[in-house]
Amino acid sequence: MDGCLRCGADIIVNTDADNQYNADDIETIVRPILNGEADIVIGARPIDDTEHFSFVKKKLQHFGSWVVRKASDTDIPILLLAPLKTNRK
Known part of the structure; x- marks a missing residue:
């Protein structure tokens, strides 16, 4: 992230590189930042609907998400906070 900011990025989009996320959705998920409605946007994948995840996974x-919520005293619904977008404030 520091490298992105040093290069002058105003918005950083962070996703996994395994094609779990549709790149066409980036415009939709950064729109609240561009419109001044949000400073950060956190996307969540629907774990139960992700077909390639095994029952155990x-x-x-x-x-894991429950443990993180308890340890951090937050109500963030999932452990993996991706895609994650934020702006330079």
């Missing part, structure tokens, strides 16, 4: 994802 889905349960571990939910358990």
